[in-house]
Amino acid sequence: MKTIVLTLSFAATLLVPWAASAQEAVKKCMACHTFDKGGAKKIGPNLFGIFGQTSTLPELAGKGVVWDEAALMEYLENPSAFVSAKTAGAAKSKMALLVKDPAERKAAIDYLKTLK
Numbered sequence: 001m002k003t004i005v006l007t008l009s010f011a012a013t014l015l016v017p018w019a020a021s022a023q024e025a026v027k028k029c030m031a032c033h034t035f036d037k038g039g040a041k042k043i044g045p046n047l048f049g050i051f052g053q054t055s056t057l058p059e060l061a062g063k064g065v066v067w068d069e070a071a072l073m074e075y076l077e078n079p080s081a082f083v084s085a086k087t088a089g090a091a092k093s094k095m096a097l098l099v100k101d102p103a104e105r106k107a108a109i110d111y112l113k114t115l116k
């Protein structure tokens with residue numbers, strides 16, 4: 001029995017290292033977002049294919065915000081400051097998470113790029 005358990009967990013670590021680290025990059029986001037194609041809206045919108053797209057947020061409508069690397073780096077660091085800057089202070093973001101670590105933001109963005 002012990003051998004079976006060990007074999008299974010060994011096989012699992014061999015099979016899913018990439019998937020595990022990719023998910024790790026957006027673990028914090030999963031409380032509020034889904035990432036699969038056609039996934040449900042949770043507290044925030046589904047993020048499948050968001051990289052390179054125009055923002056779907058009503059407060060950013062018509063502001064020409066396209067989610068490229070630079071926009072996402074800025075948004076994820078401080079969503080409210082980003083939305084406020086784009087709307088001349090008229091709106092704030094409803095996304096209550098600040099990702100302070102640039103490497104962490106980059107990892108999340110790299111994962112978003114793969115979703116197409």
Ligand code: HEC
Pocket residue numbers: 026028029030031032033043044045047050054055056057058059067076092093094095096097099108
């Ligand atoms: C506490 C909940 C919460 C967490 C955690 C969270 N978000 Fe959000 N997110 C939101 C909400 C709510 C919105 C919609 C914001 C609004 O309406 O102002 C949003 C919007 C977004 C948008 C803009 C989508 C669009 O259509 O323009 C992106 C991109 C995004 N989040 C990425 C992320 C990433 C990446 C993470 C993890 C690092 C994350 N979010 C973590 C709640 C969250």
